[in-house]
Amino acid sequence: xxxxxxxxxxxxxxxxxxxxxxxxxxxxxxxxxxxxxxxxxxxxxxxxxxxxxxxxxxxxxxxxxxxxxxxxxxxxxxxxxxxxxxxxxxxxxxxxxxxxxxxxxxxxxxxxxxxxxxxxxxxxxxxxxxxxxxxxxxxxxxxxxxxxxxxxxxxxxxxxxxxxxxxxxxxxxxxxxxxxxxxxxxxxxxxxxxxxxxxxxxxxxxxxxxxxxxxxxxxxxxxxxxxxxxxxxxxxxxxxxxxxxxxxxxxxxxxxxxxxxxxxxxxxxxxxxxxxxxxxxxxxxxxxxxxxxxxxxxxxxxxxxxxxxxxxxxxxxxxxxxxxxxxxxxxxxxxxxxxxxxxxxxxxxxxxxxxxxxxxxxxxxxxxxxxxxxxxxxxxxxxxxxxxxxxxxxxxxxxxxxxxxxxxxxxxxxxxxxxxxxxxxxxxxxxxxxxxxxxxxxxxxxxxxxxxxxxxxxxxxxxxxxxxxxxxxxxxxxxxxxxxxxxx
Numbered sequence: 001x002x003x004x005x006x007x008x009x010x011x012x013x014x015x016x017x018x019x020x021x022x023x024x025x026x027x028x029x030x031x032x033x034x035x036x037x038x039x040x041x042x043x044x045x046x047x048x049x050x051x052x053x054x055x056x057x058x059x060x061x062x063x064x065x066x067x068x069x070x071x072x073x074x075x076x077x078x079x080x081x082x083x084x085x086x087x088x089x090x091x092x093x094x095x096x097x098x099x100x101x102x103x104x105x106x107x108x109x110x111x112x113x114x115x116x117x118x119x120x121x122x123x124x125x126x127x128x129x130x131x132x133x134x135x136x137x138x139x140x141x142x143x144x145x146x147x148x149x150x151x152x153x154x155x156x157x158x159x160x161x162x163x164x165x166x167x168x169x170x171x172x173x174x175x176x177x178x179x180x181x182x183x184x185x186x187x188x189x190x191x192x193x194x195x196x197x198x199x200x201x202x203x204x205x206x207x208x209x210x211x212x213x214x215x216x217x218x219x220x221x222x223x224x225x226x227x228x229x230x231x232x233x234x235x236x237x238x239x240x241x242x243x244x245x246x247x248x249x250x251x252x253x254x255x256x257x258x259x260x261x262x263x264x265x266x267x268x269x270x271x272x273x274x275x276x277x278x279x280x281x282x283x284x285x286x287x288x289x290x291x292x293x294x295x296x297x298x299x300x301x302x303x304x305x306x307x308x309x310x311x312x313x314x315x316x317x318x319x320x321x322x323x324x325x326x327x328x329x330x331x332x333x334x335x336x337x338x339x340x341x342x343x344x345x346x347x348x349x350x351x352x353x354x355x356x357x358x359x360x361x362x363x364x365x366x367x368x369x370x371x372x373x374x375x376x377x378x379x380x381x382x383x384x385x386x387x388x389x390x391x392x393x394x395x396x397x398x399x400x401x402x403x404x405x406x407x408x409x410x411x412x413x414x415x416x417x418x419x420x421x422x423x424x425x426x427x428x429x430x431x432x433x434x435x436x437x438x439x440x441x442x443x444x445x446x447x448x449x450x451x452x453x454x455x456x457x458x459x460x461x462x463x464x465x466x467x468x469x470x471x472x473x474x475x476x477x478x479x480x481x482x483x484x485x486x487x488x
Contacts, residue, residue, distance in 0.1 A: 001022075001447075002021065002022065002023040002024075003021070003022045003023075003071075003073055003442065003445075003447050004019060004020065004021050004070045004071060004072045004073060005019075005020040005021075005022075005072065005073055005074050005075070005076075005438045005441045005442065006018070006019060006020070006032075006062075006065055006072055006074070006075035006076075006228075007020055007075070007076060007078070007434040007435075007437035007438050007441075008058055008061070008075065008076070008077040008078070008159065008437075009077075009078055009079070009237065009240075009433050009434045009437060010037065010054070010077070010078070010079035010080065010155070010156065010159070010237070011037065011079075011080065011237070011258065011259070011433075012037065012080055012259045012260075013036070013037060013259065013304075014034055014035060014036055014037050015034070015035050015037050015054060015057060015058070016031055016032075016033060016034040016035070016061075016434075017031075017032045017033045017034075017058065017061030017062070017064070017065065018030065018031055018032065018431070018434040018437075018438070019031075019032050019065065019068070019070075019072075020434070020435070020437075020438030020439075020441075020442075022442055022447060022448070022457070025457060025460065026457070026460065026461045027435065027438070027439070027457050027458060027461040027462070028461070029431055029434060029435060029438070032061055032064045032065055032068075033057070033060055033061035033064050035054075035057035035060075035061075037049075037054060038050070039099045039101075040096075045096045045098070045102075046098070046099075046102045046103055046104060047098070047099035047101050047102045047103075048095075048096035048097055048098050048099050048102065049083065049096075049097045049098075049099055049155075051085075051093060051095070051097050051158075054159075055159070055162055058159065058162075058163075059219065059222070059223070062219060062222075062223035062225060063222065063223050063224070065223065065225060066223040066224030066225045067224065069224075072225060072228055073228065073229060073441070073445055073447075074228055074229035074230065074231050074441045074444075074445060075163065075215070075228060075229070075230055075231070075441075076160065076230070076231045076232065076233040076235075076437050076440070076441050077156050077157075077159040077160045077163065077235065078156050078233065078234060078235055078236065078237045078239075078240045078433060078434075078436075078437050079155050079156035079159065079235070079236075079237055080100075080155070080156075080236075080237055080260075081134075081154070081155075081156075081173060081176030081177075081236045081237075081238070081284075082100050082130075082132055082133055082134050082137065082176055082177065083097065083098065083099065083100050083134075083137070083154075083155040084097070084134055084137070084138075084152055084153060084154050084155055084158070084177075085097055085151075085152075085153045085154075085155065085158035085161070086141075086145065086146075086148075086149040086151070086152060086153075087149060087150055087151040087152075087153060087161075087167065088148055088149065088150060089148075089150050091165075091167075093158070094145065094148055094149055097155070097158075098137060100132035100137070101132070101344075101345050102132075102137075104137075104140040105131045105132050105136055105137060105140060106131060107139075107140045108131075108135075108136035108137055108138070108139035108140030108141075109131050109136045109139075111136075111139040111140065112135060112136055112139045112195070115194045115195060116191065116194045116195075119277065120190075121135070121178065121191065122272070122277045123272060123277075124181055124188050124190055124191055125178050125179070125180060125181060125182070125188060125191070125283075126182055126270045126271070126272040126276070126282065126283035127175070127176070127177075127178040127180075127282045127283065127284070128280040128281060128282035128295065128296065129280060130296060133176070133177065133178040134154070134176070134177035134178060134179060135177060135178040135179050135191065136178075138152065138179075138195075138197070139195060146197070146201075149201060150201060151167050151201060151202075151203055152201050152202050152203065153167050153169060153203050154169055154170075154173040154174060154176075154177065154235065155173075156170070156173050156235035156236060156237070157169050157170055157173055157203065157232065157235050160212060160230055160232055160235065163215055163216065163219065163230045164212050164213040164214060164215060164216060164230035165213065165216055166212040166213045166230070167203050168203055168204055168205070168206045168210065168212060168232060169202070169203040169204065169205045169206070170205070170206055170207075170208060170210065170232035170233075170234065170235040170236075171185070171205055171206065171207055171208055171285045171289065172208050172234040172235060172236040172238075172239030172240075172284065172285050172286060172287070173234075173235035173236040173239070174187070174205045174285075175236075175283075175284045175285035176236055176284055178191075179191055179192065179202070180205075180285075182270045182272075182283055182285060182291065183270070185205070185289065186205055187199065187202050187205065206232055207289065208232070208233060208234045208239065208285075208286070208287045208288070208289075208440065209231070209232070209233060209287065209440055209443060209444040210231065210232045210444070211229055211230075211231055211444060212230045212231060212232055213229075213230055214227040214228065214229055214230060215227055215228050215230060229445070231440075231441050231444050231445075233287075233436070233437050233440035233441055233444065234286065234287055234436060234437070234440060236284070237256075237433045238256050238262050238284070238292065238294075238433075239284065239285070239286050239287065239292070239436070240432075240433045240434075240435075240436030240437045240440065241254075241256045241404050241405055241432040241433045241436055242254055242256065242266060242286055242292055242404075242432075242436070243286065243287045243436035243439065243440055243451065243454070243455075244404060244429060244432040244433070244435040244436035244439065244455075244458055245266075245402045245404055245432070245455065246402070246426075246429070246455050246456075246458045246459035246462065246464065247400070247402050247426075247455065248452065248455065250265075250396060251396070251397065251398060251399040251400060252265075252398065252399070252400040252401070252402055253265050253387055253390060253398050253400070253401050253402070253423075254266070254401070254402045254403075254404065255383060255401060255402070255403045255404070255407075255417070256404055256405045256432070256433075257299055257300070257403050257404070257405045257406065257407025257408055257410070257413075258299055258300060258405045258406045258407050259299055259300055259301045259304060260296055260297070260298065260299045260301065261296075261297045261298070261299035261300075261379070261383070261407065262292075262294050262295070262296055262297070263294055263295055263297060263383055263386045263387065263390075264281070264292055264293045264294025264295060264386075264390060265292075265293055265294075265390055265394060265396065265398075266286060266290050266291070266292060266293075267290065267291040267292075267293050267394070268290060268291065269291060270283035270291045270293070271283065271291075271293055271393055271394070273393075275392070275393060276293075276393055279295075279389050279392075279393065280295065281293055281294065281295055281389070281390075281393060282294055282295065282296070287440060287451055288451060293390065293393065293394065295386045295389070297338065297339055297379075297382055297383075297386060298338040298339055298343055298344070298379075298382075299338075299379070299407060300379075300406075300407050300410070300413075301343075302336075302338055302343055302349060302353075302375045302379075303319075303322065303372060303375050303376070305346070305349035306349050306350055306353075306368075306371050306372065306375065307319075307322065308349075309348055309349055309350045310350075310368065315368075317368060319410070322368065322369075322372045323372070323410065323411070323412045324369075325367070325368050325369030325372060326369050326372035326373040326376060326412060327369075327373075327412055328369055329367065329369035329370045329372070329373040330370070330373075331373065331377065331474060331478075332377060332474055332477075332478045332481075333362075333363050333365070333370060333373075333374070334353075334357045334362045334363055334364070334365055334370070334374045335362070335374065335377060335378050335381065335478065335481055335482050335485060336353060336356050336357070336374060336375070336378045336485070337356075337378070337382070337482075337485050337486045338375070338378055338379055338382055339382065339486075340356065342355075342356060343356075350371065353365065353371060353374065353375075357374075360485055360488070376410075376412060376413045376416055377416055377420075377478065378482065379413060379416070379417075380413065380416035380417045380419065380420035380421070381420050381475075381478060381479055381482040382482075382486075383401075383417050383420060383421055384420045384421045384422075384479060385479075385482070385483065385486065387401070387421055387423075398423060399423065399424065400423060400424050400425075400426060401417060401418075401421060401423045401424070401425050401426070402425075402426050403417065403425055403426070403427045403428075404428065404429060404430070404432035405430065405432050405433065406430055408427040408428050408429070408430050408432075409427075409430050411427075411465070411467075414427045414465070414467045415467050415470075417467070418467040418468060418469040418470070419469050419470050419471065419472075419475050420475050420478075420479065421469070422469045422471055423469060424466060424467070424468055424469070425466070425467040425469075426464050426465075426466055427464060427465045427466075427467065428462060428463060428464035428465060429458065429462040429463075429464070435458060435462070439451075439454040439457065439458065440454075442454065
């Protein structure tokens with residue numbers, strides 16, 4: 001039997017509509033439509049998302065899919081966490097839909113901590129502190145806007161709502177908000193009450209793999225797709241990506257590598273303790289109510305921003321060229337802490353790296369290759385630090401690191417990660433988010449029996465590349481230097 005599915009995947013830089021096909025035990029993926037995702041900015045609202053344009057692009061993709069005249073079973077949307085829609089009384093989106101990099105977040109942090117101590121926030125949710133978590137973003141909203149809203153809906157679930165008209169918060173996405181209690185598997189009444197918000201405004205939470213409804217009639221007719229099913233798979237892109245990790249057993253960690261990197265392990269129960277709080281680890285929900293114990297770390301954002309600054313100067317480098325320049329550069333000249341606040345949203349990434357090196361008495365990178373090598377070596381060393389902390393928290397011995405997502409195509413970073421962590425790295429699939437989205441649709445509709453079989457199907461269908469560690473004193477001494485930078 002051949003079955004077809006649509007996966008709509010939103011990333012921080014672009015969105016795309018993917019066609020997934022299951023045939024004879026093999027999974028195939030095809031990109032139908034890709035479009036840029038560029039936030040808007042104005043003096044009144046700061047950074048916010050162009051939701052109307054994004055959904056117009058989704059509708060273009062639906063028409064492209066419909067023109068294929070295939071018996072498509074279903075569609076599901078996944079996207080980044082923490083951002084959200086506010087819906088009004090008529091079900092309309094109350095603009096703007098703020099971007100997580102909006103400068104208002106600190107105001108929300110201050111507001112929350114004036115009501116609830118950080119220790120209680122973490123104890124209730126098990127979610128790491130990041131100042132753009134939904135909890136703090138909502139706390140930065142004006143009372144007037146919250147008063148107009150009838151529904152708070154996480155962003156990925158918001159696009160599912162636009163497709164079918166059913167407003168539900170899927171568990172993997174709800175868990176990223178820092179308003180979710182993994183013990184009760186529901187919104188945290190304690191935090192909602194402490195903030196003075198109305199519990200009724202928060203959309204009902206549904207498990208990963210919930211059939212929401214069918215495509216709205218106008219969309220069904222305009223696209224030619226008919227009333228296909230709309231499914232909440234894992235609306236959070238990392239939840240979908242981890243579902244697509246082609247691994248069994250417990251001796252592996254995952255790294256979802258992209259603009260942001262998310263590194264951790266899959267557990268059956270959350271770990272919420274003083275130690276996990278001090279290490280700032282998070283407990284996000286995965287398919288089947290599993291727990292992704294992880295840390296968000298800055299990923300290829302540093303490289304992307306360096307490239308953007310060079311483009312402003314009229315020096316255009318593709319990623320392959322930058323990787324070669326970094327390969328040729330001298331190792332371990334300069335290191336940075338990619339998780340330092342200064343790298344979160346700098347005006348100029350190159351100048352920020354230079355200043356960090358100056359402030360820490362290191363040579364300033366002297367060439368594009370030196371900048372990129374500095375960034376990639378530092379990322380690999382950060383991965384080692386985080387995996388050491390995972391081992392502390394779980395007591396697990398890790399033998400493999402599965403790297404999925406777009407960053408898995410960066411062979412130099414993959415090798416650096418293997419060397420730094422002294423682990424075998426299995427890189428791929430690059431399209432893990434869309435693949436996870438597709439296979440969870442297939443499980444929901446009964447086309448695959450369970451996640452183990454789905455992961456085996458992925459393993460049988462997708463090419464991966466293995467990187468073996470090359471240990472030497474350079475990486476060990478570099479890790480000592482890196483640890484000193486982080487601990488300073």
